Amino acid sequence: MNKAINAELLDLSNCAKEPIRTPGSIQPHGFLLALSDELTVLQASANLGDWAGCSAAAVVGGPLAGVIGEDGVQRIVAQLGPELGSHPFYAGTVGIRSKRHFDVLAHRWDRVTYLEFEPVDRAEAADFRHLYPLIGDFLLKVNEAGSIQMLAQQACEHVRAVTGYGRVVAYQFDPDGHGHVMAESLEAGYHAYMGQHFPATDIPAQARELYLLQHIRLIQNADYHPAALVPALNPLTQQPNDLSFAALRSVSPVHLQYMRNMETLASMSVSLIVKGKLWGLISCHNRDPKPVGFEKRTACEQLGQILALCIESREDARELQFRLEVRRIMVAMLAGLTQGSNFIDNLSSVFPDLLRFARAAGAAIVVDDRILLHGDTPGKEEIAALVDWLARSEHGDLYHTDNLSRAWPPAAAMVRNASGLLALPISRIHKHYLLWFRPEYVHTIEWAGNPREKEAADKALHGAPLQLSPRTSFASWRETIHGSSVRWHAGELELALEFRTALLGIVLERAEQMAELAGELGRANKELEAFSYSVSHDLRAPLRHIVGFSDLLLESAGSEDAVQRQRFLKNIKESARLAGKLVDDLLSFSQMGRAALRPTEVDMNDLVNSCIHKLAPETRGRDIEWDVAPLPVVWADPTFLHLALSNLLANAVKFTGQREMARIRISADDHAQETVFHVDDNGAGFNMDYVHKLFGVFQRLHRMEDFQGTGIGLANVRRIVERHGGRVWADSVLGESASFSFALPKHEDEDEADDGAQADNPTKQ
Incomplete structure (x- = not known):
């Protein structure tokens, strides 16, 4: 076997662009049919003739019975229902013209029903009974395992016993995405990876997303020649088929070369999903091609799910104790x-x-x-x-x-x-x-191969570090990490x-x-x-x-x-x-009582518009009528005045929350010595018997359960206005409306304004 990297085959710009969800082909150890709702064959894999004795082009557009016969159709249709989802479902075992028998997996995605046929040596349905001893034995040993590593070791041994693979490893992803081998079960003669790390680049981001969607993936023979879909595009969407959930989905040629470089011709991966995230993988390797029946894959997938639940429970307990x-x-x-x-x-x-x-x-x-x-x-x-x-x-x-x-x-x-x-x-x-x-x-990480090799190989082949190619060495390589804690x-x-x-x-x-x-x-x-x-x-x-x-x-x-x-x-x-x-x-x-005021001319129209815009996230989805009358220019500190006005408008928004139509009006009155501003609303109002408490710190006139708040906003308003030499007051009809007002004194020049700003006591009540 030629293990050199084929530059023509792997000439993709980078991993993120490789179409691993839409490869346009399947692995040839089975065949695939894409069906319409009427069970008309929309597409077939090109290897159909090898398995069913009829060409893909001949069956496209015809009925499913033309491929598997009426008896096969009745057996399959009896298992399909409206609840058919995206994950492959065992629909039974059927025989076709060639006298071969196939396990049939069904799933529905992108408006198409997919049937996948995997050859078996039996005519009867798959026997899932051996699933229960496997799971039962693992559950019995869960409480005996003193650590997550021991649980993972038990899982590796069980999976190897079921599949017959030569090497089964379990590894966890660290925060940087590198995989650390924490458990391993080996047949004699297989290289051990226990304790070593696999770089994050071995599994690109889009591949990790697929592991979250499809929890098990089988590659029976890394030397396969893919079987293309006929026709190439989904006739319903005129787009390449999304085969994310197909068990036979063809995989990246880069990954196939990666397997050959690793001296692995068959592999199976089981995702370990903890709290919705890809925590790690159980990865199975074999030197020679190795089929694994659907019932055995199901057993391994169930065991992976149980292991993930145990990991979550142990990590939660450890986190809580910490x-x-x-x-x-x-x-x-x-x-x-x-x-x-x-x-x-x-x-x-x-x-x-x-x-x-x-x-x-x-x-x-x-x-x-x-x-x-x-x-x-x-x-x-x-x-x-x-x-x-x-x-x-x-x-x-x-x-x-x-x-x-x-x-x-x-x-x-x-x-x-x-x-x-x-x-x-x-x-x-x-x-x-x-x-x-x-x-x-300062610590040493032992890698399964030099993680820098891939970048060096890409540069040598393509002259740029982003060219797509697998690394070729998995020999132990140590790296000493400096500069981190x-x-x-x-x-x-x-x-x-x-x-x-x-x-x-x-x-x-x-x-x-x-x-x-x-x-x-x-x-x-x-x-x-x-x-x-x-x-x-x-x-x-x-x-x-x-x-x-x-x-x-x-x-x-x-x-x-x-x-x-x-x-x-x-x-x-x-x-x-x-x-x-x-x-x-x-x-x-x-801080309101200490920070120095910096008064200047403030256009109140602009200030109000800015406050309303700031409140947009809180008012989204509500029906609020803002009535803003023409407002004058005043002499004040714009930052402090913006905070005061924001508090008043936020209060109006909050206390009109139970109104179908909230009405909030901002207006001004011009007087000889001062300018008075009003914020009126049609909200819950308050009891005027307690108006004297309204502008105090932590004074609430409504229950916390009805209107949340800290009780500091109006106290801030009073402090800001009074630092400007002004005054504040309020009026209300309980259950109908509220009106909040503040007056700012007029000033002839900046010196006079600054003198007024230094006053920290109210001049009027």
Whole structure:
């Protein structure tokens, strides 16, 4: 056999363009018929004459009975029903003119019913009885297996016993798509791949998609000559046939060459699907051509599905245990952070727990120019430069990488102790960060063949790295990986975000204490009291949910009820998100009182249009009538005024949610000393007896279950307007309408405007 790569055969631009779903042909160890709803033959494989004694061209356009006889048609039709789907279904065993007998597989796809005929040595129907001992024996050994690797080993041995293949391996895909052989069953004389890795390029993306659709794939003889479909196009669509679900579908010539390079002439793959994703494969190899009957393939497919369910259950239990342990550390840290009055000193006091929390070797706290270090970390100057880069890059609420030097080249100088980074910003305004560092993890990967060989071979043959060709060597090849750390676990990242939310809550609590010490008077004291209530009620409520459902998860750790665990995790996640939203809104409210105003001329027509456009995702699908009267130009800070107006319009949208037709009007009145704006709606309104509470922090006049919100939006409106020297008020008829108004003073010039902007107390009520 010539194992050299045939450049003419494989001259495709790249794997993504190869038509593996529409090859236009089948493997010739059986034949295929494509039928209309009336059982007229639309297409037949070109090898029909080899099996049925009649040519493909002769039967196209004729009845199915012309190929398999009336008795065969009656037997097949009795098994077909309206529920016939895309996956091959065993429709029985039939004999045809040539006195041969065939197992018939049926499926429907793209408006066509496909019948696939595979030759068998028996006249009777397939016997699936041996499926039950196989599955039963595997299930008995499930509880004995102490690990996923042991389960996979049992599966490999069972599959090899059923199929008679010389080598059966099970491998798992890593996050980069590389396959790691975790179990193997071998016949004497076969090369072992246990513990080795197969590069992701061995299975292109579109092939992985097919493994998700069709969970089993058989290649009986890699040296086959494909049998084309006659005619070549689907007569109903005038497009190439999509054979994604056909058991006989012809496979890529590149893969056939890959098999020959691997000294494998027969192969079978069983997909391991975990939570809707391709977790791995059971892959079977044989040196010589090897048929595997449909009933045996079905047994192997069922075993693969059971193995996938066991993997999911074991991984869920392991993930739950990991998250609970990290959460215990986080709870202990938070308890320590509330002891003293100095937040930064409190953080440094829990440094050992911070390292355990993120499984890190070093940690740093950065507060402006102050940097506190613990463990194995880069120097302060390097960390200061790193924080500057993080602040410029705007990575959001969390940034993580297991190869920092790839994202930020200067980190090459600190690979030893900072190959991995997890960064939490503690402030949206200042350079306040909590950083964790992981050291370089130098490790060796053993590949089944040099993964760089394919690229080199392509360049040699075609002069470009994207030409399509299989690699030719599977000899063990070791690669040492430098510059990376251990990957960050998804649970660590999610809990780090929760920890950030809790830290911000503590910061806000400290801000409240400082405000009380400063002796803020009047309304400020009332706001702080409301804030204190929110921390004890609004914020602690979701945290209680988190603790409660975590306890339930602990109690159910040994349960196999995945649905219940998913519900608990979903409730924990939603509670954490609500707590985060409360904290973010509180930060925004606190910043309203500190940030400097930058007044300028503001066209209120443009501002209103911008706010309405911003609300488009929330109003999609609703019937809202916006009535915007001509509005004047005012002198104000456009950013703050945009936030105030957005809150008012969002309120109007929210409280008209139960109206079939919502009507929202924005208008203005011009007075000698001020300009008054009104936002009117026909929504739920509110009880005027409680109007004095309306603009307070966390003051809600409706139940949370009816209208969700944090109770901070209107408090922000009042603070913004009053910082401009204006006033706010509201009027309503309960159940019918609401009107919110604010007045902005008129100014002669910028100096006068700036003086008014500095006032942080109401001048009118």
